[in-house]
Amino acid sequence: MEEKEWYLEYQINKNRPGLLGEIASLLGMLRINIVTINGVEHMRRGMLIKSQDDEAIMRLKYILESMDVISLRKIREPKLRDRLAVRHGRYIERDEDEKKLFRFVRDELGLLVDFMAELFKKEGHRLIGIRGMPRVGKTESIVAASVCASKRWSFLSSTLLRQTIRSQLADDELSEDHIYIIDGIVSTMRASERHQMLVGEIMRLPATKVVEHPDIFVRETEYSLDDFDYIIELRSEEGEKITYEAVDSGFSSFDIS
Known part of the structure; x- marks a missing residue:
């Protein structure tokens, strides 16, 4: 046995x-x-x-x-x-009412990367949202988790180094084994119709997609938070408020998020 x-x-x-x-x-x-x-x-x-x-x-x-x-x-x-x-000596904080919501602080980046890497290893469609203020480590954690999971990743939109807005992907980037990273602010508020068509195509692909700023993404598209399998919140410290006032006012420190 x-x-x-x-x-x-x-x-x-x-x-x-x-x-x-x-x-x-x-x-x-x-x-x-x-x-x-x-x-x-x-x-x-x-x-x-x-x-x-x-x-x-x-x-x-x-x-x-x-x-x-x-x-x-x-x-x-x-x-x-x-x-x-058991691996990290602490439990991931999970919302008691909203079971798909998980909370981390910056000191727990190792735990967050490990958590996302395990999610990335699973096959099929998976939609993950990650909330957080600029420069807290959202994009870096997604990339590190992709590496840990031995997965290739592609940015559809990002502000990691400079603003990235893709309107097409290479043939070797169209794979169910890829991790697709989308900046919800850039893709919905600053991108062309061609880019948005690409995002729609990737959203239909049975692969893992990670959307930064999911609240803005669902506000500006036909998707809802119910479509997400996991929502992750990353804060610099306990109690930090995640707000999009800078986006709504027209000025955005999220340009360097």
Whole structure:
């Protein structure tokens, strides 16, 4: 029987010496292997484990629930957020009401790049929006994630080095394996009809598209935020307000975003 991977997370109620060793010994007795282990929040520990026996996992669950020094929080097949939490030692902040909204601050760029890279590895259509003020690291993170995912990327529009507005792509850029990057402000408010036709063509392609400033993009097109699979917010620091007042007033510091 093939080994199956699980995610285990528990809250430490009493951090006594040797606690981790006791749990590791318990896993060993049940023939459950530890793949990765890390602290994921204050006084919480998460680990990826492997076992060929689902019944052993159920016995583990029963034993851990009976221990008073810890509180079992999760034991399930690992999700992407679980894997990244163990890898980086922290959980990605996800909106409780809007499940597709994920929040990051600039100090978490490594976690953000890893998160997007995992999304980019998936096949088929995927529409991702990323919000953030100028010079916070949006475009750089998208490019870095493309590299990590071993994907080629193409800018349809951008202000990374200078304003880029493409009206056509080369044959080798038209691929379902590409990552297409669109600046929602440039493409909808400053581009030609020919460019907008190209954007429409790429939006219909079963590939991953990343739209910076998705709120402006949906305001100026027929798309809605419901069309996005993921919305990412990137701030310089906690509590920073993401606003498009400079765009709406006619002057735009987003020209160098």
